[in-house]
Amino acid sequence: MFANGYSLPQSLTVETVEDLLGEGYMVSPVFSIHGHDGDYDHVWEWEDLTPSIWEEGDYAIAGLVDFEPGCVVLLCEGKPVGFYLEGQAWIDPEHRGKGFGPKMVVSAIAFGGRLPDIKDIGFTEEGYRTHAAAVSLMLDLKAAQTMNP
Numbered sequence: 749m750f751a752n753g754y755s756l757p758q759s760l761t762v763e764t765v766e767d768l769l770g771e772g773y774m775v776s777p778v779f780s781i782h783g784h785d786g787d788y789d790h791v792w793e794w795e796d797l798t799p800s801i802w803e804e805g806d807y808a809i810a811g812l813v814d815f816e817p818g819c820v821v822l823l824c825e826g827k828p829v830g831f832y833l834e835g836q837a838w839i840d841p842e843h844r845g846k847g848f849g850p851k852m853v854v855s856a857i858a859f860g861g862r863l864p865d866i867k868d869i870g871f872t873e874e875g876y877r878t879h880a881a882a883v884s885l886m887l888d889l890k891a892a893q894t895m896n897p
Contacts (some may be wrong), residue, residue: 783838790889811859835866853882
């Protein structure tokens, strides 16, 4: 869960996927990325990280300090195994299927204090599902905050 004082800003209102993605987003395999193709080397090599935003077992999500645009990394036992960069998400295959994609999206929002600038862009089917699950997670977290102020 959230760690080190991070939380979702109460001012952010996301009730639907369209609130996060806009009305004109597209879903297609053409929007696929490979997180280790060289275009993202700077993410993997970034050393100045925030304290953990989210912690769960051997995993943690941390923000990249002074990185533009805002980015978070998924760490397993302190080693980067994934990232979320303004709509682009990657998790190394052996760490997938554990629900960390949506948690990276929500952590990026908690870290940046704003929604990612992703309205009306394209996603793979997996990317769309990650963002839809992030909306559900945000609603669950806000409900928990309301019930336990």
